[in-house]
Amino acid sequence: MIGIAGIRIEQYGVISFFPGPQQGRQVVVLGGGSAEAEWAAAEYVTTPDHVKELVSKLRDASGRLPPKFQVVVRMTFRSGVPIAVSYVTHHVPK
Numbered sequence: 001m002i003g004i005a006g007i008r009i010e011q012y013g014v015i016s017f018f019p020g021p022q023q024g025r026q027v028v029v030l031g032g033g034s035a036e037a038e039w040a041a042a043e044y045v046t047t048p049d050h051v052k053e054l055v056s057k058l059r060d061a062s063g064r065l066p067p068k069f070q071v072v073v074r075m076t077f078r079s080g081v082p083i084a085v086s087y088v089t090h091h092v093p094k
Contacts, residue, residue: 009077012088013041018068032075040075040082053087066092 013032020027030041044050058065069092076084 007078008083011037011075011077013037013073013075015041015045015071015073016069036077036080036082037075040077040085041073043082044073044085050085050087054090057087057090058092068093
């Protein structure tokens with residue numbers, strides 16, 4: 001990430017969840033254009049308020065979570081440090 005100190009920079013990242021090789025296990029892949037973006041994505045999936053928001057958007061009518069999905073998040077950085085991460089959209093493959 002290149003930027004002048006104190007300037008806000010926005011990036012987008014993708015968080016993917018899919019079934020792992022063992023039953024009942026999940027694989028999580030965090031993707032972004034920089035190490036800082038991966039840091040921000042990790043914060044998103046480990047911060048209780050963000051997880052609560054994500055789960056509310058992913059639950060189907062029966063209250064279940066899909067076994068696999070992808071989420072796009074917007075990240076704002078100042079001096080290379082994530083200062084905000086927010087949900088943009090998600091995709092549930094068939």
